[in-house]
Amino acid sequence: MYRSQLPITKIMINRYNSRTLEAICIPLAALLFSLLLFGIFCAFAGADPFGVYASIYRSAFGSWRAFQNTLLRAAPLMLSSLCTALPARLGLVIIGNEGAIIVGGLGAVAAGLSLSTAPPTIVQIAMAIASIVCGGLWIGAVGALRHYRGVNETISSLLLNYIAIALLNHLVGGPMRDPSSLNKPSSYPIAEINMLGDIPGTRVHYGLIYGLVACVIAYFLIQRTTFGFAARVAGGNIRAARIAGLPVGKLTIMICFLAGSCAGLAGMVEVAAVHGRANESLNANYGYSGILVAFIARHNPLAATLVAILLGGILASGGSLQRSHNLPDATVLVFQGLVFLVVLFSESLYGRFFKDGSAVTT
Amino acid sequence: MATEALGWWGVPLAIAAGTLRGSAPFLFVSLGECLTEKSGKINLGLEGTLLTGAMSAYAIAYLTTSPWLGVIMAGVAGMILGVIHGWLSQQPRVNDVAVGIAMIIFGSGIAFFLGKPFIQPSAPPLPALQFGAWSSLPQVQSALQISPLFLIGIAIAPLMQWFFRATRWGLYIRAVGDSPDAAKAMGISIFKVRMLCIIAGSFLAGIGGAYLSLYYPGSWNERISGGQGLMAVALVIFARWQPMQCLYASLLFGGAQAIGPALQSVGIDSYYYLFNASPYILTLLIMILTCSPKRTLNGAPGALGQ
Numbered sequence: 021m022y023r024s025q026l027p028i029t030k031i032m033i034n035r036y037n038s039r040t041l042e043a044i045c046i047p048l049a050a051l052l053f054s055l056l057l058f059g060i061f062c063a064f065a066g067a068d069p070f071g072v073y074a075s076i077y078r079s080a081f082g083s084w085r086a087f088q089n090t091l092l093r094a095a096p097l098m099l100s101s102l103c104t105a106l107p108a109r110l111g112l113v114i115i116g117n118e119g120a121i122i123v124g125g126l127g128a129v130a131a132g133l134s135l136s137t138a139p140p141t142i143v144q145i146a147m148a149i150a151s152i153v154c155g156g157l158w159i160g161a162v163g164a165l166r167h168y169r170g171v172n173e174t175i176s177s178l179l180l181n182y183i184a185i186a187l188l189n190h191l192v193g194g195p196m197r198d199p200s201s202l203n204k205p206s207s208y209p210i211a212e213i214n215m216l217g218d219i220p221g222t223r224v225h226y227g228l229i230y231g232l233v234a235c236v237i238a239y240f241l242i243q244r245t246t247f248g249f250a251a252r253v254a255g256g257n258i259r260a261a262r263i264a265g266l267p268v269g270k271l272t273i274m275i276c277f278l279a280g281s282c283a284g285l286a287g288m289v290e291v292a293a294v295h296g297r298a299n300e301s302l303n304a305n306y307g308y309s310g311i312l313v314a315f316i317a318r319h320n321p322l323a324a325t326l327v328a329i330l331l332g333g334i335l336a337s338g339g340s341l342q343r344s345h346n347l348p349d350a351t352v353l354v355f356q357g358l359v360f361l362v363v364l365f366s367e368s369l370y371g372r373f374f375k376d377g378s379a380v381t382t
Numbered sequence: 383m384a385t386e387a388l389g390w391w392g393v394p395l396a397i398a399a400g401t402l403r404g405s406a407p408f409l410f411v412s413l414g415e416c417l418t419e420k421s422g423k424i425n426l427g428l429e430g431t432l433l434t435g436a437m438s439a440y441a442i443a444y445l446t447t448s449p450w451l452g453v454i455m456a457g458v459a460g461m462i463l464g465v466i467h468g469w470l471s472q473q474p475r476v477n478d479v480a481v482g483i484a485m486i487i488f489g490s491g492i493a494f495f496l497g498k499p500f501i502q503p504s505a506p507p508l509p510a511l512q513f514g515a516w517s518s519l520p521q522v523q524s525a526l527q528i529s530p531l532f533l534i535g536i537a538i539a540p541l542m543q544w545f546f547r548a549t550r551w552g553l554y555i556r557a558v559g560d561s562p563d564a565a566k567a568m569g570i571s572i573f574k575v576r577m578l579c580i581i582a583g584s585f586l587a588g589i590g591g592a593y594l595s596l597y598y599p600g601s602w603n604e605r606i607s608g609g610q611g612l613m614a615v616a617l618v619i620f621a622r623w624q625p626m627q628c629l630y631a632s633l634l635f636g637g638a639q640a641i642g643p644a645l646q647s648v649g650i651d652s653y654y655y656l657f658n659a660s661p662y663i664l665t666l667l668i669m670i671l672t673c674s675p676k677r678t679l680n681g682a683p684g685a686l687g688q
Binding site: 065113115165167168169170171172174175176178179180181182183185186187189190193194308311312315347348349350351352353354355356357358360361364365367368370 | 426466470473474475476477479480481483484485486487488489490491492493494495498609612615616619652653654655656658659662663665666669670673674675676
């Protein structure tokens with residue numbers, strides 16, 4: 021058959037295009053389908069699904085004020101998602117985001133309190149570095165255990181979450197405790213002047229910039245550098261990578277360190293821009309939501325920024341669901357769970373609608 | 383607590399009592415996970431199952447005033463989550479660990495959503511058997527109050543061991559877990575065997591949840607499980623995929639969990655939270671000591687996580 025006789029669609033939807041089309045259509049369809057399921061769930065719970073959708077939209081993206089709330093929640097989600105997305109390139113499933121956030125926050129507080137007389141810029145840089153180092157070492161240890169001892173990274177990072185929570189409770193309840201915090205044990209507060217301010221003209225703090233910049237850097241690191249290329253090769257086939265002489269162990273530990281430092285930075289943002297001190301609010305489930313962001317974005321750091329904003333919007337709407345529809349605050353958790361399940365199912369759809377070569381299957 | 387009267391002797395006694403009370407949830411989730419992993423799949427979502435089980439048990443026990451009906455319903459609720467996990471994790475290119483994380487979020491969301499109205503009212507607790515009547519010390523008497531559910535769990539462990547070793551179905555499960563291709567050649571449906579194992583494992587985890595809300599600590603709230611379901615995976619590795627060793631591991635973990643409160647009762651509370659984390663630290667240490675990058679773990683099903 022001559023090429024010119026092929027139907028036009030078959031020529032247009034070549035291999036590259038069909039992949040792009042899938043990468044856009046399938047996640048969108050998954051989100052729509054999970055909205056549908058969530059609507060059915062709400063209807064069973066006695067709420068009007070369309071009213072619920074409307075108020076999620078209104079309180080997440082409806083006005084500039086609402087959208088700023090969304091962005092506030094998106095900032096730590098972007099950083100947290102990198103903690104899962106980066107190691108995923110090596111084929112590692114790391115879910116220790118929560119622990120790294122907490123440890124990073126603790127490091128930031130310790131730096132902020134011990135340097136309280138230095139100029140604010142220095143203090144902020146020190147807090148950022150402390151959180152990056154603490155979070156990085158925390159998840160870097162997971163990578164090292166994986167490489168040197170063969171310890172399953174998913175489970176060790178999970179256990180470290182609980183150890184981090186215990187460490188947080190121990191420190192803010194004992195050695196770091198501010199005696200004036202009665203009902204909610206907290207560390208001493210960071211001086212107002214050393215806090216991360218808001219971006220001028222908004223109520224959104226600079227954490228958003230941190231998140232966006234980290235995602236862009238992560239994207240370039242993975243897609244455009246030899247380091248990223250080596251990581252992707254090792255993730256694809258570890259034996260081939262070893263034969264090619266790639267330092268798999270060093271790569272594993274480095275990637276895990278970077279992943280942890282991103283989550284640690286999220287902890288610093290929470291401490292230095294939102295709470296002003298370390299307390300149990302650090303353990304705010306941004307870790308688990310970050311895992312979800314990474315999976316929906318298919319571990320692509322640029323896509324993670326958009327997904328984080330979307331999920332940040334859903335998180336921001338929790339309060340209004342409680343007020344205007346009398347739904348418990350766990351509704352948002354159910355929604356997240358449904359989205360996650362549907363997105364995972366959608367993984368099995370890739371390559372099913374478009375044949376690898378050229379044509380659309382009918 | 384009247385432990386002060388015993389002085390330092392109160393500490394081992396309190397740890398022993400805590401072991402007898404606190405091990406049951408570990409036992410049920412680890413047996414459930416053991417059954418699941420023997421068939422070659424990992425279910426990380428047992429935390430969600432445990433919470434859903436705890437919530438449904440409490441709600442049903444409160445509504446029907448029958449705690450045992452609550453226990454059954456907890457198992458059934460666990461099975462429903464098991465069906466979702468079993469089906470989803472066997473789709474092509476779907477990672478069972480990721481499904482597990484999703485099921486943690488979904489299961490705990492469902493549990494908190496439906497369980498909201500049941501935080502305040504009090505449900506009838508499960509009855510306890512008194513084994514301590516021979517002692518005149520009230521501490522010993524209260525330490526030897528044992529839930530029949532715990533005894534059932536202890537009975538399941540050797541039964542499951544025998545089931546894997548000596549029955550045809552046990553052989554099927556081991557074959558599917560060790561070498562799916564060989565199992566397929568034997569004419570076994572891998573999908574069905576794994577599905578049934580995951581459902582049965584989730585049933586056990588649901589029962590573990592019922593123990594939490596109806597016996598110890600015996601109330602329903604959102605912090606009731608505190609990661610015990612997540613420990614299942616680590617416990618099974620520690621137990622080398624042997625049901626009997628799951629029993630010993632659960633007793634060890636229940637005991638480790640009781641160290642913090644026991645020391646607090648004699649006035650040592652400066653490291654309370656760190657002692658509370660001891661089951662997690664213990665698991666991590668054990669994994670560091672026993673794992674090796676050179677070989678797969680002894681006793682691990684051959685096709686686990688593939």
